[in-house]
Amino acid sequence: MKQAEVYILSGFLGSGKTTLLKRLLEEERTNGRKVAVMMNELGNVSIDSGEVGEDVALKELLGGCICCTMSGQVEAQLQGLLMLENPDAIYVETTGAAHPVEVLDALLSPLFADKIQLKGIVSTVDGQRWLDRNLMGPQLQQLLLEQVRHADYLIVNKSSDLTEKEKADIVISLQAMNPKAKCVLTDYSKVPLNELRNLSLSSGKGKSGNVNTKALGLGTYVHTFHTSVSREKFDQFLRNHLPDAIYRIKGYIKFQGTAYPELFQYSYGMPSFLKEEMNIPLNMVFIGENMNWNEIKSELEKLEGD
Numbered sequence: 001m002k003q004a005e006v007y008i009l010s011g012f013l014g015s016g017k018t019t020l021l022k023r024l025l026e027e028e029r030t031n032g033r034k035v036a037v038m039m040n041e042l043g044n045v046s047i048d049s050g051e052v053g054e055d056v057a058l059k060e061l062l063g064g065c066i067c068c069t070m071s072g073q074v075e076a077q078l079q080g081l082l083m084l085e086n087p088d089a090i091y092v093e094t095t096g097a098a099h100p101v102e103v104l105d106a107l108l109s110p111l112f113a114d115k116i117q118l119k120g121i122v123s124t125v126d127g128q129r130w131l132d133r134n135l136m137g138p139q140l141q142q143l144l145l146e147q148v149r150h151a152d153y154l155i156v157n158k159s160s161d162l163t164e165k166e167k168a169d170i171v172i173s174l175q176a177m178n179p180k181a182k183c184v185l186t187d188y189s190k191v192p193l194n195e196l197r198n199l200s201l202s203s204g205k206g207k208s209g210n211v212n213t214k215a216l217g218l219g220t221y222v223h224t225f226h227t228s229v230s231r232e233k234f235d236q237f238l239r240n241h242l243p244d245a246i247y248r249i250k251g252y253i254k255f256q257g258t259a260y261p262e263l264f265q266y267s268y269g270m271p272s273f274l275k276e277e278m279n280i281p282l283n284m285v286f287i288g289e290n291m292n293w294n295e296i297k298s299e300l301e302k303l304e305g306d
């Protein structure tokens, strides 16, 4: 099965995510690619789903945020899309209230992480709202900053409403916060779409693939174990070789002397293990920031060699 490209469209309420999605779908239609959309809205009624044509497979996540309350549903829906539609690309439009790390977490299940290729996080920013961000409450401000900080591509919309000085101030402050992302000033999300196609979320590609040595920004790595490993050595790896900027690990690991794998979960410093009752492919997903995935990969391979 081919790997489906996955694009995450993030950004504050009303900043132009749906406008961007419509442009991307038009382009996909012209190119004849098979695409699917996952759309998340906080309310119980879908407002934007009418914007997606009937030729596009659509899954909706209503009544909650993709990242907090609905990650189980996200996993089921994504797996369904991959199995039934086998799309070339999946666009995930998040609510304006979604945190990028949690969205990645919800999308990356160890059961099928090797079947998707995360292309990147594209964040739209409403120029005027960015300038007025100090008027927002602290939580909303924090969310807006996180959406900017973790983006791979930043689209500043509604730029015709801004003065030249305001435009310069916005670009300088966005680039100070996130120097790795390209930042484009535009209206109605009119960006060169080939630039989005060329994105690649800093990721490791598993045992046989190339792994970025020093990946800037938020990145992911999927490791596949080919043998069982020593429990003691894995504990040592967790204690000695896990940088603080690993936010999340989840996946299946089989320890020597046991019949079935265990589901390992690690979230902001807290590990946990859950015994499984059957054999499951031994994929483990890592999410971290500014990581040298090569180092992690080689430490994990050492465990298998023992």
Ligand SMILES: Nc1nc2c(ncn2[C@@H]2O[C@H](COP(=O)(O)OP(=O)(O)OP(=O)(O)O)[C@@H](O)[C@H]2O)c(=O)[nH]1
Pocket: 011, 012, 013, 014, 015, 016, 017, 018, 019, 020, 048, 095, 096, 124, 157, 158, 159, 186, 187, 188, 189
């Ligand atoms: N003036 C102006 N309006 C814009 C621009 N981009 C988008 N809009 C309008 O702003 C409104 C919100 O745009 P959407 O694309 O729906 O934004 P969104 O981020 O999907 O919004 P939510 O679904 O509420 O999170 C729509 O009425 C758009 O037509 C722009 O560059 N300039």
